Amino acid sequence: MSAVRHWLTLTLGCALAAACANPQPSVAPIAIPAAAAGSSGASGSSVAETAQPSSIGAPTMRPDATAEATVARALSYVSRLRELDATEPVKGRVITRDEMVSRVEHSLDTEIPPAVVKASGEILFALGTVPASFDYRLGLLQVMRSELLGFYEPHEKTMFIGADVRGQELDATLWHELVHALQDQHYGLEKLLDFQDDAGDWQGAVHALAEGDATSAMLDALFADKHVRAPDLPDKMMNLQNALSAGSVEGVPAIIKRSVVAPYLDGLSFVNALRRRGGWPAVTAAWQRLPASTEQVLHLDKYDAHEAPEPLPPLVASSSAPTQAVYSDVYGEQTLRILFEEWMPGRAAREAASGWAGDRLTSYSDGDRTSVAWRIRYDNEAAALNGLHAFARGVLAPEDQTTDASGRLSEFVSAADAERATRTGHVCRERHTRGPFAVLRHGRELGVILGPFRRNSQSAVSEGQCSAALGWAAALFTQPKAAH
């Protein structure tokens, strides 16, 4: 969700500036538990534990000369393995977890407009994926605090390593992050991933490529003595469920965890598929012709066919809701899938998101009051109908339903119920804290309206009805008057 967007930009920090959410999501599913735990004695199955040991006053604060040499050695190794020369050295510095977290916090606060962070939290709430009490910015920092092992900082050309990271976990972090350094040297990652309006899906694709590339190379290095390469590993080993349970950060909504992990897993599948047919040169070629959407990352045939996203015009506001647009973006197929996974099994979610052709989402606000409009275009009517049914499972889901241990809804609304509820081509429900949730199909397009609702730190309450929401959803398909 916009969660994704932020994660993208942030984890992408991984790639680019802020912070790598560490190679753990990709490492854990492939089960190198003992190895990943390194010598720190931390359990490989718990990212949080590896993160938490107090680094304050730890005897592990190595002199930077040692860090420098370690980084230089790892850079030389990974550049040979990745078949990409380093064009300049990378500095190395060991820092405490506290310093790492404050750097990430600074990146989050300076690299993404605060209005966008706020709007993203409201959108997640509007979609029913986070509770009213959830603070998006703090949630992101919480995940970072526990997941972060190290990161490459392109402004300073420096690899920062957590003082509490050791053993094979340290190696994996260095290999992964130094591929990002190589990407930055060759492809100017930093610029590519600078926050831009309406670029969420496109940058999500670049982010997935960056993470897939770094993770694939890191896996080669981890399995080097077994003469196994990442593309030889069966895709099913990269199990999303395992990855998610590895990143079990208490109190963080499942949708945020899924959006953190997605670029690694989707990117790894994409990169491994490229490598299977053309080795590393095929990956290098993808950097020269970047995927234009997450749809292309998820479907190699669509990347090959240059299937471009269809741009949609600005959305029309409604007089029944706040009219000040505070955030607009293209969410893309990957984000749509991550959302659908909230309401149905993974496979059904993948199917309902595929066939995506383009979208535009805009969040409107006047202080405490928020509403969200989302226009989604599919390739054809059948795919749009499938999308309508998927949304209906979210619309019909009881508000504030309990979740199971993995943070999922305890029970999904059935596909049959969703079909029944959408026979008229639309569905809407009035929710007492989040306002109406309306979805309307028009040919191969969907119009989605959430809210308006009023939310502040104390409470959240609906400020709208289905009649107005459905009217607005229908109006999304009309062409707005050209601005002059």
Ligand SMILES: [Zn+2]
């Ligand atoms: Zn990374």
